[in-house]
Amino acid sequence: MALRSLFLSLMLIALTLAAGTTPAAKQDQQSSIVVELVESRIENAVYTLDANVAYEFGEQVLDALDSGVSITLEVEIELQQPRELLWNETVYSLHQRYQINYHALSDQYLVTNLTTQVSTSFPTRYAALQALGQVRDLPLIDLNLLQAGQEYLARLRAGIVITELPAPLKLWAFLQSDWRAKSDWYIWQLK
Numbered sequence: 001m002a003l004r005s006l007f008l009s010l011m012l013i014a015l016t017l018a019a020g021t022t023p024a025a026k027q028d029q030q031s032s033i034v035v036e037l038v039e040s041r042i043e044n045a046v047y048t049l050d051a052n053v054a055y056e057f058g059e060q061v062l063d064a065l066d067s068g069v070s071i072t073l074e075v076e077i078e079l080q081q082p083r084e085l086l087w088n089e090t091v092y093s094l095h096q097r098y099q100i101n102y103h104a105l106s107d108q109y110l111v112t113n114l115t116t117q118v119s120t121s122f123p124t125r126y127a128a129l130q131a132l133g134q135v136r137d138l139p140l141i142d143l144n145l146l147q148a149g150q151e152y153l154a155r156l157r158a159g160i161v162i163t164e165l166p167a168p169l170k171l172w173a174f175l176q177s178d179w180r181a182k183s184d185w186y187i188w189q190l191k
Contacts, residue, residue, distance in 0.1 A: 031058040031181035033158050038186050040154065045143045047190060051075070051135040053158045058178040061160070064169065065125070070101040072114070072164035075135060079146075079190070080153045088153060092141055097161065100128055152190040157183045 033055055040049040055073070057065070065071050075096040080088035097114040102125070109128035112119040122128040146152060159182030162173045173179035 029056070029058050031061050031160070031178045032056045033160075033181050033183040035156055035158060035183045035186035038154075038156050038188055040140060040188065040190060042143060047140040047143065049077075049135070049138050049140050049154075049156075051138070051156060051186075053133040053135065053183065055129045055133055055158075057129075057181075060176060060178045061181075062125070065100065066102055068102060068104065069166065069169065070099050070164075072161040073098045073100070073132065073158060074161050075156060075158045077140065077154065077156045079141060080155065082151055082153060091152070092145070094140065096135075096138065098132055099164075100132055146190075153187060154190050155185040155187045157185045159183065 033053065036052040036054055038049060038051045040047050042048075053075070057071075061071065075098070077094040077096070078090050079092040080090050082088050099112045099114055100109060101112075102109050103121075106121070108121040108123060109125050110119050110121050111128050111132050120131065122131060140154070160179055162170060162179055165173050165179075
């Protein structure tokens with residue numbers, strides 16, 4: 001009986017926190033991610049792209065980051081072939097992941113490209129987020145894999161990957177809109 005009471009009390013606390021019933025919780029800035037610009041070009045028979053993404057995290061995400069929680073972000077890219085009667089057909093997709101974390105001992109923020117495992121440290125959170133938003137020279141697709149003379153559309157979006165959070169934080173993050181931040185698709189034509 002005591003175990004059931006404890007469980008119900010914990011559930012009530014979790015639901016109260018998830019609802020954000022305190023006035024301060026409602027005033028917190030929400031996370032937002034905006035893809036501002038994407039440019040693609042052909043270099044050595046490979047499409048590469050540059051993108052500018054603005055990451056603005058809300059207080060919950062920033063508090064977790066400053067407490068040592070690693071935040072994983074994903075840039076999704078899709079190549080589509082337009083069709084007249086049906087929705088566009090996705091012919092290629094790419095998922096690029098990055099991680100940002102804070103090291104209290106060195107007082108540095110570390111940004112890691114999870115594909116190449118290249119890490120760069122920054123003295124401030126602002127500098128780390130700015131660098132994270134500057135995607136440069138990302139290889140997209142070999143030109144030989146595309147049909148000559150065919151029109152292709154590309155689209156890109158970025159977001160927080162909740163499934164990579166530590167287990168105790170994962171459920172909480174699924175309940176909070178601050179953690180579910182994802183940009184709209186940015187669409188452009190490959191030329």
